[in-house]
Amino acid sequence: MTQRPELLAPAGSWEALVAAVQNGADAVYLGGKLFNARQSANNFDHDEMARAVEYAHVRGVKIYVTVNILLANHELEEALGFLHFLHNTGVDAVILQDLGLVRLAREVMPELPLHSSTQMTVHNLPGVQLMQQSGFDRVVLAREMDLKEIADIKKETGADLEVFVHGALCVCYSGQCLMSSLIGGRSGNRGRCAQPCRLQYQLVDEGGRNLADPSKIGEYLLSPRDINTSEMIPQLIAAGINSFKIEGRMKRPEYVATVIRTYRNLIDRALADAVNFRVAEKEARDLAQIFNRDFSPGYFLGNPGKDLMSYKRPNNRGVRLGRVKGFNKENKTVEILLEEPLRVGDGVEVWVTEGGRSGVEVNRILVKGKEVSAAQPGTLVGIAIPGKIRPGDRVFKTHDADLMESARETFTSTRETRKIPLQFFIRARISEPMYMRVADEQGFSADGYSQEPCQEALKRPLTKEFLQEQLDRLGNTPFALGGLETDLAGSVILPMREINELRRQVLTDLEQKRARADRRPGVAEHLFKERLRGAIKSIRQTDPPEPSPRLSVSVTDLRSLEAAVRNGANIVLFGGESYRSKGVVSEKDLQAGLEFCHKNGVSMLLNSPRILHDQDLKGFTAFLERVFQWPLDGILVGNLGLLKIIKNYTNKPVIGDFTLNCFNSATLHYFKEQGAKRVVLSPELTLKQVEEMAAVTPIPLEVLVQGALPLMNTRYCPVGSVLGGLSLQNKCAGPCNRQKCGLKDRKGLIFPLEVDQYCRMHLFNAKQLCVIEDVFSLLLSGVSVLRIEAKKENHVYVAKTVNHYHGAIQRFKHGVRDEGKDKEAKEELEQLSLSGITKGHYFRGVI
Structure with a gap:
């Protein structure tokens, strides 16, 4: 028997909740006033939350609450108190990102069902297994997974799987984006993303010269289309997906009403007759009309390349209404031959030849000189639109008054739609x-x-x-x-x-x-507090390991490795992840690097890719079986799936990378329990937060101190898509080999990008992180290892940066604080970055 999937709706307000329920949602996800990844939505206070749960449950609808941000130490108790409130209020599950909160929640509130957020970047089979092992009842998969990957995971694990099927897409793997955080101070991991991906960029070479004509290609090179899987419902059901999630907690309730109503009808028809399933013309039009940036099926059918993107427009396109035929001088109206119905109250927008867009609400329609309230397709109408409009310009209907009114009726009327x-x-x-x-x-x-x-x-x-x-x-x-x-x-x-x-x-x-119905028994206040005291005490009463200051350097070529070793690095991270501009690191290179490091008394750890889909993982684990026969000193692990299985391949030390988003002390305990011997802290932490964590850490800590930090890691590659012609139909021509590229923003800053061996893009900050003046403070805080991130850099950069940080560490060991030398080092390091340097979040933070 075919499983009936859950239709999961977003709600950023009470009206959106009612719209979701009345139009057929099986469950609704929403946020409280704190700790959720859509801080700009209205969200629900405690009274509204209780009211929402009762309203939904009476109507047979579940409520999931998002608590899906990274949490600082001082927030953990309050967040656990919020989970206690949610459990006793009767919510059906909470959606979490922070692994430290997950660990504490299993100890303090084991009665409460947990769903893993897509912010956890779960994108492979062992990652799903680790989430099941960690206490999650459902896993929300990364948006970058295709149907075969999902079906295979479902078959192998039987896990309750949730995927996004409609709405806005993040261009970056969720949970791996630091762009808004590092360039604007608004962290996506804290629910405050400013969406810099929707701004204009140009693809340029190392010297800043355009590699593609922006007037032809478009300038919104990081802005994806919206995902729309309406035509794929039978395939999604066949893959075994448990929950079809609609994105849109920032959308208006009319959007929620329209999209949920449409998908409700589509799912029901697909379940009744998958063979003859099709999307009706009106359903397709309604989905496009209510909001679209153009549509794509996302990654469900494979990597769509340029077909994923909306290069020429980052916001709502509406539905094409027709083209401008001329201008009536007598009544001063623009004449349009309609391809869609039009009525007074609709909104239209002209894509003018010069000057961008010109939009207006229609308050008057003329047909053959006579005023009408509405007109049908095929009619030549005249409407007043300001701007320099020319014949041939395209016209779009961006607001359909009839559609909005019918949607609004479902959540404003006292008569209920869903009975x-x-x-x-x-x-x-x-x-x-x-x-x-x-x-x-x-x-x-x-x-x-x-x-x-x-x-x-x-x-x-x-x-x-x-x-x-x-x-x-x-x-x-x-x-x-x-x-x-x-x-x-x-x-x-x-x-x-x-x-x-x-x-x-x-x-x-x-x-x-x-x-x-199905409401779990509440947890008494005294019992909750007793559990809470024990859990918090366990992460605060740790005797931290004695720090032994060392310098770690991440590189991707042999010359840089040698430069790091010669200039004082104690640890080198090498191999496992390569950039095409430099050439792939071979096993021969890895062996040569290992011999050079050990000859000079330096430890070498194998680097590993941040993203490893199951197909990639097979090849990488085969590689591990070969190289772990060598005397490597450990491995740096950057994704949860690899963390789950690495013990099957080695007993060498495992270091958890910063991409695992370790933001609090409870998360340190989680990774220690998973076998990590050291953890690289999140670059979104302040120096004060680092000090607090170092005072009670159960394992040694590492922090990033120098380099262009990665802002994004994406399955989408702008080089392959724009220059290489990559699409679902066409393979990439490989223009990235031995070529360095970047994305130039409106201010002229160039953000370097690299393409790795799996054809995924890594976008780096234009400004280099540099805290050479604060080495003494960082080491004094109890951090054990300082890390220079130099994977995209050359040997000259590595030699200079390593030399300066090695000197600063030596001064610390001798108890010498030399501000003059620190300043001199900073000035020299600043010369290595064309766009300047930054101290990142060490002194500003994201809270």
């Missing part, structure tokens, strides 16, 4: 109270008796037909009359006010039973 059919039974006897019983399809029932007894009817006794007509008047309740069975003895009657009051009482009782 639960009830079976009524009525028994009436003269001189006895009337008995009424109602039952729904889920097996819930309620019954009761009238206050007054029935009387003998002198004229018009009760009949089944009369009762059916009266009981069907359930307008502003969530119920509808599904059927009626009666047992009427003799000529019996009861005043209608009594029947109505009995019906009200019985339905109220039924509502309460439905609201309490």
Whole structure:
């Protein structure tokens, strides 16, 4: 039997919640006022949350609450208190990103179901298995996975899987984007993304020269189209996906109403007849009209390359209305031959030849000189639109008044759209109270008796037909009359006010039973506090390891490795991930690097890719089986799937990379339990937060101190898509080999990009992180290892940076703080970055 997937709707406001429920959602995800990744939405306070849960549960809809951001140490207790409140309020699950909070939640609130956020970047089989092992009841997969990968994971694990099927796409793997954070101070991992991916960029070479004509290609090189899988519903069901998630907590309720209604109908039809399934023309038009940046199927069919992107427009396109035919000088209107209906109140926008866009709300339509309220396709109409408009310019309808009004009706009317059919039974006897019983399809029932007894009817006794007509008047309740069975003895009657009051009482009782259904027992306050004290105490009373200051350097070529070793590096991270501009690191290179490091008394750790889809993982683990026969000193692990399986290949030390988003002390304990011997802290932490974590850390800590930090890691490659012609139909021509490229923004800053051996893009900050003046403070805080991130740099850069940081560490070891030398080093390091340097978040943070 085909499994019925859950339709999961977004709600950023009460109106959106009602829109979701009334249009057919099986579940709704929403956020509280704190700790969620859509801080700009209205969200729900505690009273509204309780009201939302009751409203949804009465109507058979589940509520999932997003607590999906990284949390600092001082927030953990409050976040756990929020989870306690949510559990006792009756929410069906919470969606989490922070692994430290997950660990504590399993200890403090084991009764509460957990869903892993897409922010956790779970994109392979062992990653899903680790989430199951960590206590998650559902895994929300990365948006970059295709249908085969998902189906294979489902078959192998049986996990409850959730995927996004419609709405806005992040261009970066979720949870791996630092762009908004590092260039604007607004962290996506903290729910405050400023969406710099929707701004203009040009693809340039190392010297800043354009590699593609922006006027032809477009300038929005990081702005994806919206995902739309409406035509793929049968395939999504066949893949075994449990929950179809609609993106849109920042969208208006009319959007939620329209998209949920459409997908509800599509899913139901696909379940009834997958063979003859198709999307109706009106359904496709409604989805496009309510909001689109153009559509794509995302990655479900493979890597779509340029077909994923909306290069010429980062916001709503609307639906094409037609082209400008001319200008009527007499009535000063633009003449358009309609391809879609148009009415007064609609919004239109012209893509003008010069000057961008020109939009207006239509308040007057002329047809052959006469004013009309609406016009059909094929009609030549005149409307007043400002701007320099020319014949041939395209016109789009960006706002459809009829569609908006019909959507709005579903969440503003007191009459409910979504009705639960009830079976009524009525028994009436003269001189006895009337008995009424109602039952729904889920097996819930309620019954009761009238206050007054029935009387003998002198004229018009009760009949089944009369009762059916009266009981069907359930307008502003969530119920509808599904059927009626009666047992009427003799000529019996009861005043209608009594029947109505009995019906009200019985339905109220039924509502309460439905609201309490499947609700887990609450956790008493004293028990919660007892658990909380124990959990928090366990992460605060750790004797930290004695720090031994060392310098770590990440490189991707042999000359840079040698430069790092010669200039004082203690640890070199090499191999595993390569950039095409430099050439792939071979096993021969790796062996040569290992010999050089050990000859000079330096440790060498194998680097590993941040992203490893299952197909990549097979090749990488085969590589591991070969190279772990060598005397490597450990491995740097940057994704959860590899962390899960690495113990199968080696007993060498495992270091958790910064891409695992370690933001609090509880997360340190989680990674220690997973076998990590050292952890690289999140670059979004302040120096003060680093000090707090170092004071109680159970394992040594490493921090990033120098280099162009990666802002994004994407499956989409702008070089291959723009220059290499990559699409679902065409393979990439490989223009990235031995070529360095970048993305230039509106201010002229160039963000370097590299393409790795798996054809994924790494976008780096234009400004280099440089905290040479703060080495003393960092080491004083208790950090063990300072890391120079130089994978994209050359040997000259490596030699200079390593030399300066080695010198700073030596001064610390001798207790010498030389501000003059620090300043001199900073000035020299600043010369290595054309766009300048930054201290990142060490002194500003993201909280």
